[in-house]
Amino acid sequence: MIDSIIEMFSYTFMQRAFIVGILISLCAALVGVSLVLRRYSMIGDGLSHVAFGSVALATILGIAPIEFSIPLVIIVSFLVLKINNNSKISGDSLIAIISASSLAIGTFLVSIKGVNIDINSYLFGSILSLDKSDMIFSVILSLFVIILYIISYNKIFAITFDDTFAKSIGINVNLYNMIFSTLCSIIVVLGMRLVGSLLISSLIIFPTLTSINIFKKFKTVVISSVIISIITFTTGLTLSYYIATPTGATIVIVNLIAFIISYIYSILFQKKK
Amino acid sequence: MKKLIEVSNLTLGYEGRKIIDKLSFDLYENDFLCVVGENGSGKSTLIKGILGLIKPMNGKIQYNDLKQKNIGYIPQETTVSKHFPASVYEIVLSGTLNSVGLLSFYNNEQKEKADNALKKLKIYNLKDKSFADLSGGQRQKVLIARALCATSKLLILDEPSNNLDYNSRKKLYEILKELNEIDCISIIMVTHDLDHSNLIGKHLLSIKEDDFYYGTVENYVKVIHHDR
Numbered sequence: 001m002i003d004s005i006i007e008m009f010s011y012t013f014m015q016r017a018f019i020v021g022i023l024i025s026l027c028a029a030l031v032g033v034s035l036v037l038r039r040y041s042m043i044g045d046g047l048s049h050v051a052f053g054s055v056a057l058a059t060i061l062g063i064a065p066i067e068f069s070i071p072l073v074i075i076v077s078f079l080v081l082k083i084n085n086n087s088k089i090s091g092d093s094l095i096a097i098i099s100a101s102s103l104a105i106g107t108f109l110v111s112i113k114g115v116n117i118d119i120n121s122y123l124f125g126s127i128l129s130l131d132k133s134d135m136i137f138s139v140i141l142s143l144f145v146i147i148l149y150i151i152s153y154n155k156i157f158a159i160t161f162d163d164t165f166a167k168s169i170g171i172n173v174n175l176y177n178m179i180f181s182t183l184c185s186i187i188v189v190l191g192m193r194l195v196g197s198l199l200i201s202s203l204i205i206f207p208t209l210t211s212i213n214i215f216k217k218f219k220t221v222v223i224s225s226v227i228i229s230i231i232t233f234t235t236g237l238t239l240s241y242y243i244a245t246p247t248g249a250t251i252v253i254v255n256l257i258a259f260i261i262s263y264i265y266s267i268l269f270q271k272k273k
Numbered sequence: 274m275k276k277l278i279e280v281s282n283l284t285l286g287y288e289g290r291k292i293i294d295k296l297s298f299d300l301y302e303n304d305f306l307c308v309v310g311e312n313g314s315g316k317s318t319l320i321k322g323i324l325g326l327i328k329p330m331n332g333k334i335q336y337n338d339l340k341q342k343n344i345g346y347i348p349q350e351t352t353v354s355k356h357f358p359a360s361v362y363e364i365v366l367s368g369t370l371n372s373v374g375l376l377s378f379y380n381n382e383q384k385e386k387a388d389n390a391l392k393k394l395k396i397y398n399l400k401d402k403s404f405a406d407l408s409g410g411q412r413q414k415v416l417i418a419r420a421l422c423a424t425s426k427l428l429i430l431d432e433p434s435n436n437l438d439y440n441s442r443k444k445l446y447e448i449l450k451e452l453n454e455i456d457c458i459s460i461i462m463v464t465h466d467l468d469h470s471n472l473i474g475k476h477l478l479s480i481k482e483d484d485f486y487y488g489t490v491e492n493y494v495k496v497i498h499h500d501r
Contacts, residue, residue, distance in 0.1 A: 037357060154377035158367040162353055168324040169371035169423050170342030216403035218359040 008241055017127040017194065017247070020134050021233050023142040024191045025203060029229035030149050031183050032204040033222050034160045037212075043080065043181070044201035046095035047188045050076045052122055052197035053102030053109075055189075060113045066133065069189045077181035125196030125248035127237075134193060141186050148179065149222075157218050195248030203229065206255035213262035232258055275302040277339055277427060277459055278323065282332035285315065285322045291330065292318045298478055298487040300427075300461065305453050305473060307490070308463045310480035316463045319480070320346075320429055323461070339427060342371045345420030347430045350413045355405060361415050362400045365390055368422030383422075390418040393456075394448065410441040417448070427459045428452065434466045442466070446473050 058068035158166040191200040207229035236251030278300040286292040293315040325341040369383035391397040394414045479486040
């Protein structure tokens with residue numbers, strides 16, 4: 001048992017996958033709490049498709065996919081915010097349009113160019129594709145997210161609970177919205193290499209949903225989401241290593257199981273009042 | 274009497290469309306102003322204007338001895354998510370955020386403020402309860418306590434009596450009356466509930482397209498009877 005764990009960690013790609021994955025899971029859970037509770041879950045999903053399109057574009061143009069995709073996805077996320085705030089198109093239809101179009105454009109570009117890219121590795125992720133720059137990016141990202149969370153935790157709570165009130169007492173809600181869109185974009189682009197663009201949004205959404213089935217205070221929801229996120233990630237990655245299944249799908253399935261358990265718990269122990 | 278807010282010739286709206294046009298009125302210190310009007314007449318728009326959430330298209334709102342961010346706003350209880358995982362204390366404390374700096378930590382002064390607000394509304398015993406487990410009336414008290422943490426001068430309430438039964442409504446008005454008379458907090462209340470606002474309001478602002486009435490409640494009652 002111990003031998004096989006040592007063997008697992010002897011591969012560089014597994015070490016990277018664990019480090020990048022744990023950091024991304026941590027950030028995804030922190031940002032996810034606010035997105036889910038403000039009912040913006042679909043933004044992560046929409047942006048992941050945009051990321052797919054932009055990575056495909058970058059590959060065809062022969063430029064570095066991450067460096068190209070991060071700013072592009074951030075710009076799209078700002079556009080979504082802007083249009084969402086003052087437009088007749090409702091937020092969810094807007095995101096549906098953007099995500100379907102990006103996916104279509106990405107696939108279209110790849111096939112027209114006939115480039116030899118493995119679409120599957122973008123759609124469903126591939127831990128083999130992680131390199132050193134992914135590690136550096138994810139360390140910087142997670143440091144930033146953790147510091148931001150610590151210094152503005154109370155403001156993040158106020159905005160998440162009631163953004164109109166938060167605005168009325170002088171909190172710069174628009175600034176925080178932009179920061180969160182940026183973070184969400186970076187998480188999506190980095191996480192997409194690991195679990196794939198079709199599955200990355202689940203890392204943002206699942207831990208919070210699981211956690212709010214059990215916990216009823218914001219602080220415990222935040223902390224437990226992070227813990228759940230890291231546990232489900234490491235379990236999923238380890239499982240996928242041993243039974244040779246796709247990493248992204250395995251992590252999502254572990255998350256699903258955790259969610260179902262928490263849901264059953266909430267029915268058994270909380271509805272009785 | 275000192276004027277807390279002077280609204281003069283105010284025009285508010287969205288994307289070039291005027292919703293409130295050329296409105297003028299004053300809010301006196303320790304006043305209790307009821308704002309009445311049909312749905313869509315612009316009551317909520319006016320609140321957003323006073324809170325600084327939208328900018329005037331024309332005219333101005335002048336605040337005397339009062340900062341915009343020190344107004345305690347109480348949204349309709351139904352606009353806040355019922356199942357939000359937060360304790361009563363977490364929510365009430367967040368009202369003090371207008372007095373914290375860039376680092377959003379709470380110190381003892383803010384915690385004391387929150388405790389006092391909870392005690393004032395007699396919900397101190399609910400402090401560690403989850404918002405999701407409260408009744409509608411209790412949730413509203415939590416929102417009032419949060420607003421009290423943000424202000425010592427002015428509360429603005431948006432349709433507070435919606436979704437409350439007769440008794441909870443009566444209790445709510447007692448609380449507001451006490452805050453107004455004993456704690457000397459001015460109140461602006463948007464309401465449908467004309468019967469009760471007659472009893473507790475001091476001034477009344479009626480908004481009907483571009484036809485405004487502003488004056489004492491007594492006068493308004495006379496005018497209405499005269500019209501009939």
